[in-house]
Amino acid sequence: MSTSRIHRVSVADQVASAVRKSILDGELRPGAQLTEAPLAASLGVSRNTMREAMRILILEGLLVRSVHRGVAVSRLSLRDVKEIYNIRRVLELPAVMIARHAPPEIKLHLRSALESYEATLRAKDFVGAVEFDLAFHSALIRFYRNQRLETFYQNVIGELRLGMVLVDRRHDDPIALIPIHRKIFQYLDSGKLKECAALLAQHLQDSEARLTQVMTAAASEEGNEFGRKKSRAG
Amino acid sequence: MSTSRIHRVSVADQVASAVRKSILDGELRPGAQLTEAPLAASLGVSRNTMREAMRILILEGLLVRSVHRGVAVSRLSLRDVKEIYNIRRVLELPAVMIARHAPPEIKLHLRSALESYEATLRAKDFVGAVEFDLAFHSALIRFYRNQRLETFYQNVIGELRLGMVLVDRRHDDPIALIPIHRKIFQYLDSGKLKECAALLAQHLQDSEARLTQVMTAAASEEGNEFGRKKSRAG
DNA sequence: AGTGTTGAATTGTTGAACAATCGAGCAAAA
């Protein structure tokens, strides 16, 4: 009954999806320790299956395992952020440059993501807006028509969200980002690809700077929180 | 005793490496069915550990699993080849363009790979030459100084080798490829990056065309071999 | 020839077990 579709997936995959969602939604914070047995029990699967699911998420970079010390939700370092934004530049900027003869279907996706983005943002749902913000950028990658590139990009974006859950609503003025995305889309839609790429580059630069700034700020005030095991502040 | 290093790795990882090597060396041909129990027994590990190892290789794209039907070594389709070479273009060409202020360490790697490549090729060791050919190209990716990009590229190259094991020595004249790589390196070394990128693009185009051609040829004569289960040629 | 049906083999998943290892608490020593 539960699996009505023909598209059958293994339990391990489903468990992986569930845990992935918990991480991406910020339910499981970066650094959180995941002990196998209780987690497996809470999801009603065996420890072996849970380990298989964890293996998937480790390969995706959402979890880290240190031998005999368990797995934990990955912590995004500043170096990671730098890497990820470089990847975004390498992939997104050429993507818009090949958008000339792109099928209209992808542009519809872009427009759809854009409108959802604006709607959630105006509704002050900043957490939900992240989803559509990244959906917009993911749609750009589809210009390549390359499955491997898309899944890779998706993984990278997943890691990036690890850092964004820490940011949340500290955004000074997220509404200000609306016209940026809109302008990027307009340039793209009207074939002004160079201008589009330039604006996108600027946008990525700003985005990286903002995240980096918030992360350094958060890192400094994290010492007296529950992040580290032994806070020397006591 | 066996693990003298501090760098401990799980058994599953070791098993994955062993199987990966078997595949990349052509011992396990594309399409080969891998039944868990015998393979696990032959390597002296449990079925669970073997499944974990398989999961890794599936995520890497070297194996495919269809539910309840087991795992098999991936077959590279022409579409796959097209995707992979597009990825190579997206990553390798910009890589040489940012090689201006690259650390000399990477250039040493390039030179080393180049010399090994020429040596093995002159020794008529065409299978071994593939290794160094790809090592040369992998070194280009290191210009990015980006761990995620490198591992992704490494995965993609691994998949490409799935197709190359089928090709092997059908190369018309592999020796002719020596001056190409050498010229690419010289352009790079002397800072003529545009010329380098152009030549590299040409090289990738030729390489793709050759592989595609061999694969279509191999596919047509594969029908009466053991490739497909039911050959209608009988 | 075409169509159930059966049954062996393989996979998906579970549950339990045991050794290896870690971490914390506590005692002994400096």
Place this chain on the structure above:
DNA sequence: TTTTGCTCGATTGTTCAACAATTCAACACT
């Protein structure tokens, strides 16, 4: 007081054995 060493409970790494679900091929039946 700080450091060192020890013990012990908890968690992980790995194995093993079992069973349900599913596939595949052979076979019987029409």
